[in-house]
Amino acid sequence: MPLPLRIATWNVNSVRQRIEHLLSYLKEVEPDVLCLQEIKCLDEAFPRLEVESAGYNVATHGQKTFNGVAILSKRPFEVTRGLPGDQGDTQSRYIEAVIPDGDGVVRVASIYLPNGNPPLTEKYSYKLAWMDRLISHARGLLKLEEPLVLAGDYNVIPEPRDVHDPAAWAGDALFLPATRERFRELMALGLTDSLRASTDAAGLYTFWDYQAGAWPRNNGIRIDHLLLSPRAADRLQSVSIDKDMRALEKPSDHVPIRIDLA
DNA sequence: ATGACTTGCGCGGCAAGA
Numbered sequence: 001m002p003l004p005l006r007i008a009t010w011n012v013n014s015v016r017q018r019i020e021h022l023l024s025y026l027k028e029v030e031p032d033v034l035c036l037q038e039i040k041c042l043d044e045a046f047p048r049l050e051v052e053s054a055g056y057n058v059a060t061h062g063q064k065t066f067n068g069v070a071i072l073s074k075r076p077f078e079v080t081r082g083l084p085g086d087q088g089d090t091q092s093r094y095i096e097a098v099i100p101d102g103d104g105v106v107r108v109a110s111i112y113l114p115n116g117n118p119p120l121t122e123k124y125s126y127k128l129a130w131m132d133r134l135i136s137h138a139r140g141l142l143k144l145e146e147p148l149v150l151a152g153d154y155n156v157i158p159e160p161r162d163v164h165d166p167a168a169w170a171g172d173a174l175f176l177p178a179t180r181e182r183f184r185e186l187m188a189l190g191l192t193d194s195l196r197a198s199t200d201a202a203g204l205y206t207f208w209d210y211q212a213g214a215w216p217r218n219n220g221i222r223i224d225h226l227l228l229s230p231r232a233a234d235r236l237q238s239v240s241i242d243k244d245m246r247a248l249e250k251p252s253d254h255v256p257i258r259i260d261l262a
Numbered sequence: 263a264t265g266a267c268t269t270g271c272g273c274g275g276c277a278a279g280a
Contacts, residue, residue, distance in 0.1 A: 211266060
């Protein structure tokens with residue numbers, strides 16, 4: 001039986017600030033694929049040589065100062081940059097890889113969905129429009145009937161059990177009814193939330209704010225998700241949140257989440 | 263408690279994040 005395929009996603013909050021954490025993660029966890037968000041640099045500023053020396057192929061979709069996504073893979077792969085549906089969108093938030101796997105492929109997307117705060121502004125309407133574009137694109141991808149993993153920072157708290165203090169987040173763009181409704185619409189295309197396929201537990205988080213002692217108080221939210229097509233879900237073996245990463249010196253405010261597929 | 267953090271940019275203090 002072949003080794004499982006390990007696929008992880010992590011919002012690094014600046015790859016250049018986090019290069020040592022990134023390299024130790026690659027060495028210790030050995031993901032086959034790692035999706036990164038908020039690399040916060042242009043393609044030419046990505047620490048490509050360090051990552052390649054660790055045994056990974058790299059594709060970036062960078063941007064100066066903000067946003068930026070990347071996919072790292074032990075196996076070489078084909079890449080597509082950008083989310084279809086709006087030629088005028090200049091924000092780098094989506095990159096997609098087709099990775100050889102056995103006789104076929106696994107398709108993996110690295111997603112940095114807009115934050116959307118504050119609500120009632122163009123930032124929130126951009127978030128909702130971006131989610132509509134993601135739903136349309138995912139509908140097309142699912143028709144391919146491939147193993148598909150839509151991984152990333154969705155900036156969506158799916159349910160009250162995914163937030164330490166639901167009342168405090170009631171009016172936030174990450175938790176508003178219209179946000180959650182679109183997330184449910186995405187899921188209803190036939191996707192499986194990896195974490196919820198393995199546990200119903202409350203209080204499993206992937207983000208803790210830097211402010212107000214959110215980490216020591218465990219005042220977190222679950223917003224980083226690995227969504228699976230049926231053929232990927234059939235192969236799901238395990239899910240892990242690498243919570244220890246939040247306790248390191250100079251951590252990202254997000255931690256990685258990962259799956260093993262048979 | 264008028265608080266509390268971390269980035270990029272670029273060298274002074276914003277803007278953005280969640």
